[in-house]
Amino acid sequence: MLRCVPGVVNRAGDTRPPSIWHHGPMATREELVDTIASFALFADLPDPRLEGIVHIFEEVMFAEGEKILRQGLTGSGFYVILDGEAAVVVDGTDRARLGRGEFFGEISIAGPRVESFLVDNPRVMWRMLQAQARRLRAANRWRS
Numbered sequence: 001m002l003r004c005v006p007g008v009v010n011r012a013g014d015t016r017p018p019s020i021w022h023h024g025p026m027a028t029r030e031e032l033v034d035t036i037a038s039f040a041l042f043a044d045l046p047d048p049r050l051e052g053i054v055h056i057f058e059e060v061m062f063a064e065g066e067k068i069l070r071q072g073l074t075g076s077g078f079y080v081i082l083d084g085e086a087a088v089v090v091d092g093t094d095r096a097r098l099g100r101g102e103f104f105g106e107i108s109i110a111g112p113r114v115e116s117f118l119v120d121n122p123r124v125m126w127r128m129l130q131a132q133a134r135r136l137r138a139a140n141r142w143r144s
Contacts, residue, residue: 027082029054032054032059039100040101041080052120077105078103079105081099081103084099084100085097086102086104106128106132
């Protein structure tokens with residue numbers, strides 16, 4: 001079971017505010033703040049910023065083996081893993097595993113909500129860029 005917080009944008013083509021895509025017990029807003037406060041992506045953000053982030057994110061659970069994003073298709077979400085593990089599969093080959101506190105889908109995100117989120121949280125944007133650089137180096141190793 002993978003428990004993520006998708007935030008900032010909705011599923012493909014959905015113009016409604018983010019909703020809860022979830023099966024099972026949800027964490028309270030306070031529990032989510034406590035959880036994300038321990039993640040490197042949100043390190044050193046003060047509680048009011050963390051609370052603001054939690055208000056634009058919703059919790060969702062995915063069954064084991066469920067596909068969240070698909071290679072070659074435009075994605076529509078940014079996900080932060082609360083519990084569990086996500087496999088990164090490229091051309092049918094397992095390339096990486098992402099776990100608690102890691103994120104994915106950041107390349108597929110677009111729109112004014114994302115821009116305002118990143119502008120309001122430049123340290124988060126910086127950490128996302130650092131993670132992207134690490135992932136790009138790893139992808140280059142896969143190709144060689």
